Amino acid sequence: MPAGNSKKEVRWSEAETDEFAPLLSDKEFHRLSSLIYDIWGINLPPPKKTMVSSRLRKRLKALRHPSFQTYLDYVLSPAGRQQEWSHLIDAVSTNKTDFFREKVHFDFLSRNLLPRLAHDLRQSAGRILRVWSAGCSSGQEPYTLAMVLAEYQNQNPWFSFAITATDINNQVLEEAIRGTYDDEILNPVPKFLLCKYFMKGKGNQAGYHRVVPELRQRICFQRVNLMDGNFGFKSAFNVIFCRNVIIYFDQQTQRQLFHKFYSNLSPNGFLFLGHSENLHGMEDKFVKVASSVYQCKK
């Protein structure tokens, strides 16, 4: 952190106003975007500079850094690595999500895949369906999965499932674990599912609903960087959802990730990507079974 000499103190009392607008130079943006690419795989081309500098201004202000230069020196120091990297990725990652986003995927899962997957699992006694929501953001995707799977379980009581939901962003993970959403966010949830799987807030929680504990318990939330070499999961997954995540990665990073998904899928397991994403050049390992849904060949 910058030393607290009197010149800087004066500068900071001015900086507390909204006029505090340190400039991010092209060179500083390059240093920052290279770090973000190396550690989290996120590709930030030059047009993203304005977005990055405006999102990071709050961090500079909170840490009382007078410029991006001093902030970057701190970020790249051993102390910055320990204390600031998680804030940095929280600030720059994009977390847009929704309940029942790209709904056809959930329809395809419950109508076409679940009967098959459940049948296969039933043959191998004692096994449960394992699903991974990779890049789960604030939880809307894994809770949607949990509702779909719980509905299937209601019809087929012998069936069971477990969901692992991971993200790199601590803030959204905390929201996901809490499982409390305002009513507007819950608009895409069908009324009968809302009544069954959410508790209505009262008093100062009016206008919010919280996921019931029985559903929350079905999901294990974890912080995982998809760039890590080995995720360390004990068992393979039958289904992986990784939607609207790889869009921020370049092709080389995407391919490395697809190989890791392949290793973490059980034989004939399924990978769901976002609708604008696809598995280029992985035809030897995956076959397309529906729009942006792939089955692994093993």
Ligand SMILES: C[S@@+](CC[C@H](N)C(=O)[O-])C[C@H]1O[C@@H](n2cnc3c(N)ncnc32)[C@H](O)[C@@H]1O
């Ligand atoms: C746009 S959201 C998508 C959320 C959800 N899958 C959906 O489709 O609605 C992308 C998420 O990927 C996460 N993410 C980005 N890079 C990541 C990485 N290297 N490791 C883990 N998560 C990452 C972001 O933090 C963000 O929450």
